[in-house]
């Protein structure tokens with residue numbers, strides 16, 4: 001389980017196919033996400049701290065679109081509330097298989113971790129248990145835009161008093177100049193992390209039809225429409241942000 005370097009887009013492809021969370025991506029995912037998402041390690045670690053703050057005894061903590069379980073691991077390390085369990089959900093079989101291995105490894109390294117459950121399935125079809133913490137860490141942007149409100153409404157309905165939704169996303173900016181500046185800075189971040197111009201361009205084209213970021217205002221309005229009463233950004237690094245939404 002070493003971090004294999006991401007070279008997926010390093011060679012020219014005649015036609016770049018749509019990005020998918022398949023076995024090739026799973027193999028390099030820890031390296032890919034660290035080198036592509038500014039602030040990712042800080043967000044993940046602090047998600048554990050936030051989860052500990054909002055966790056209610058005897059409730060479920062969801063990691064929706066858990067990939068390899070980085071957020072699940074952070075929650076298991078930080079949360080001390082009695083009778084909680086972390087439920088990781090992802091619809092990529094390749095991710096879930098590898099996620100099991102990472103969580104077993106965590107179990108062998110630490111004691112007194114929260115129990116966990118992994119579900120291979122679509123978060124749009126999930127039957128939510130009463131939850132105190134729900135994390136959507138860079139997952140909502142991969143959900144069809146017209147289904148986002150329905151998902152957030154179901155999350156809101158499953159949240160217990162004192163709980164929270166933590167939503168991390170790549171942001172889009174309505175102001176053209178701001179969008180251009182932060183896009184350029186994100187490309188500079190990728191370049192600084194060793195990605196070539198070809199890798200950056202091919203990945204951008206692979207993500208075009210698959211990942212659809214919203215603006216902060218769209219997120220805020222949709223969260224309020226879903227029934228959340230307070231929406232507070234707690235982190236932003238370039239065009240990547242994380243919000244806490246309270247029921």
Ligand SMILES: Nc1ncnc2c1ncn2[C@@H]1O[C@H](C[S@+](CC[C@H]([NH3+])C(=O)[O-])CC(=O)[O-])[C@@H](O)[C@H]1O
Pocket residue numbers: 021033044064065066067068069070071089090091092095121122123124136137138139142143
């Ligand atoms: N409908 C769906 N149902 C379930 N899973 C889904 C769905 N759509 C996409 N996914 C899953 O959501 C994850 C998004 S990655 C999350 C990173 C992680 N949270 C992390 O903190 O490391 C974000 C990124 O790579 O930028 C993938 O594993 C998909 O299979």
Ligand SMILES: O=C(O)C(=O)Cc1ccccc1
Pocket residue numbers: 032033036037170203207211
């Ligand atoms: O690479 C990008 O441009 C991104 O916006 C983030 C990302 C990170 C990992 C998988 C898919 C998208």
